């Protein structure tokens with residue numbers, strides 16, 4: 229872009245139709261707020277400065293804008309008196325607009341692409357216009373400002389819905405809300421906008437007429453892809469835009485070499501990164517800053533948020549957040565990986581396993597029905613089915629360390645803090661309360677005692693007793709036990 233470009237983003241309105249405690253522009257689509265999508269597109273024009281006009285919930289909206297774009301200037305519009313007034317507030321918040329271009333956009337158009345904004349600004353500058361309007365031809369123009377053209381096709385005015393004559397209401401070309409101005413004209417003409425209209429507001433769109441009256445050039449350009457300027461005013465529109473944006477994101481990844489078996493049930497957030505030859509199976513959501521490396525297969529039915537999945541990993545029916553899965557590791561089905569889970573290369577987290585703050589080494593396996601919290605499991609170790617890492621003593625959390633190539637048996641409880649040494653083992657049902665030295669076998673259950681004839685004596689007449697009698701072959705030889713240590 230040749231001259232200096234200032235972008236003004238309007239976001240002061242209440243967005244009441246969302247019926248939400250959250251401001252409209254903060255509602256997320258594809259993992260980002262609507263306004264963050266707009267600001268992201270705005271970056272493409274390499275603006276000299278960006279001003280966001282905030283009003284309703286200015287703290288929340290302003291903070292969010294500055295988190296996303298730290299050098300954005302905030303202009304506060306105390307009362308929403310119209311788009312013309314909002315732009316005036318923005319201009320007053322700046323030291324100097326210079327003689328460049330000012331682009332006005334709204335904060336609720338999440339599909340807007342930087343490239344479209346860039347092309348629009350370039351065309352505006354090349355034609356040396358006072359005002360350019362990005363328009364769209366839509367099936368249902370209700371509610372929008374209509375583009376009134378004269379016999380030569382030049383733009384004469386923008387007429388708002390409430391001010392439009394019946395014939396003007398028939399016009400299908402609408403103001404997208406994205407306009408470009410020559411900065412000097414804007415500064416000079418803004419104070420001349422009046423509010424003598426159906427809404428009693430200061431309409432930014434009146435600048436079209438004012439430029440025409442001054443004999444300046446006004447142009448309008450219809451965008452080929454009207455989705456990009458479509459705003460969401462309520463939750464239904466939000467969902468429609470969300471689905472379309474997702475369709476585009478999924479389509480882009482397929483063109484980049486990702487196999488998506490069912491695009492309809494695959495949801496990918498805007499910031500997700502996928503490598504070539506990733507395969508995504510139906511019912512999968514890849515959210516936040518998730519990154520998936522080449523040849524990994526994800527799904528069916530996975531939700532991965534802010535996860536890092538290694539080359540060739542396999543993740544099936546899993547819910548994971550802030551987890552790292554190593555190269556060729558396998559996860560699922562029915563696994564729950566909570567923040568701080570790190571699974572090494574070729575490791576395994578199997579069915580009905582929950583993990584949290586767990587560093588599971590290369591080739592280590594937690595195959596079945598376990599809870600692994602606050603733990604470090606060394607490379608090549610194997611954790612038996614049904615193991616609980618008892619990390620919480622009711623007051624504080626403690627860590628468990630399992631050594632390299634240790635083999636722990638089924639149904640163990642590791643009462644943290646505790647350490648199992650390298651190459652150590654445990655017996656089934658062991659409650660590990662004390663450290664196990666390297667190479668040792670830990671057993672905590674007492675020797676097994678069998679009390680003969682217990683079922684026949686204590687459960688006479690039941691199917692259990694009859695089965696026992698039939699198996700022992702002699703029902704008379706029953707000695708009732710004195711006590712019942714197992715069940716008593």
Ligand code: UD1
Pocket residue numbers: 238239240241242281305307308309310311312313314334335336371372373374386388402403404405430431432433459
């Ligand atoms: C506006 C346009 C209309 C266009 C439509 C596209 C005007 C007069 N009308 O109408 O031609 O077709 O957008 O969506 O410009 N805002 C403020 N402060 C205000 C008023 C509005 O920040 O005082 C913000 C709103 O938060 C919103 C945007 O400006 O993001 C548009 O305002 P809105 O009231 O929705 O204008 P429309 O009536 O939709």
Ligand code: CA
Pocket residue numbers: 459
């Ligand atoms: Ca609107």
